[in-house]
Amino acid sequence: MPVLWNRHRYSGGLLILDTTNTVVLRGDPARSFDRFADAAEIARFAHTASSHRSAELGGRSLSFERSDAAVDRVLELRESADRLFRATVGGAELHHPDLPALLRAIASCLEGAGEPGDALPQLRFETALAVSALALLSGPQWRRVRICRNCDWLFVDRSRNASRLWCDMSVCGNRQKARRHYERRKATVGDDANA
Ligand SMILES: [Zn+2]
Structure with missing residues (x-):
């Protein structure tokens, strides 16, 4: 079934992070899957990104x-970006063993880009991804x-006090709250049962 590329799937805040987030639940190998496993989805993702990342x-x-x-080239850039930006969360330096691989992947996506396309209404996805x-x-x-506490996606925290916990409050924030509420209720019911 084709992926529904809705607004939530562009919660990264930047094209490059939205792209790293096309692998779902990276922290959970048993449930993780790749929305680009069907390569036709790359074009559909790029097409929808045109409006979400306008x-x-x-x-x-x-x-x-x-x-x-x-x-x-796209998958190489996606994976090397995910490795670097995930590894440097909360860090002080970008100097990291994964940085050279990311720079090579960027260069590879830029090669063959042709003339600068500032005036063009269309931009190659690979070029846009590399520039992002x-x-x-x-x-x-x-x-x-x-890193989103619920789903492991990467996102740019643009909140004033830099304290955002979730990629998307309306999805992941609410899921976490519901889970905590459920666990609290379970604990209370457990206490009552033991009383
Ligand atoms: Zn999330």
Whole structure:
């Protein structure tokens, strides 16, 4: 069944993090799965990102020309970005053993990009992804990358006091609250039963 690329699936705050989040529940190998396992989803993800990431993309729409090599480049960039930005959460330095691999993946996605396409209404997905990763690396925002406490996704915390816990309050925040409520109730009922 095709993936429904709804707003929640773009909770990362940046194209590169939305892309790392196309692997679901990375911290749980038994339940984890890859929404790009069907490569046709890459083009559908890119198409929907054009509206969800409109500000980052300067209003341009993304296109993905599918080939085995292009799929490999996207997955390599996605995985190396996930490794680096996950490993550096809460850290003071970007110098990390995973940084060279990420830079190579960025370069590989930029090669063959052709002429700068600022004036074009369309942008290659690979180019946009590489630029998004570069922007995150080179600005102060990487210090604001967090891991969602509920689903393990990466997101940029733009809250004023940098205290956001969930990628999406309306989904993961509520799930955690419901779980805590359930556990509290269970504990109370348990106490009553033992009384
Ligand atoms: Zn989440």
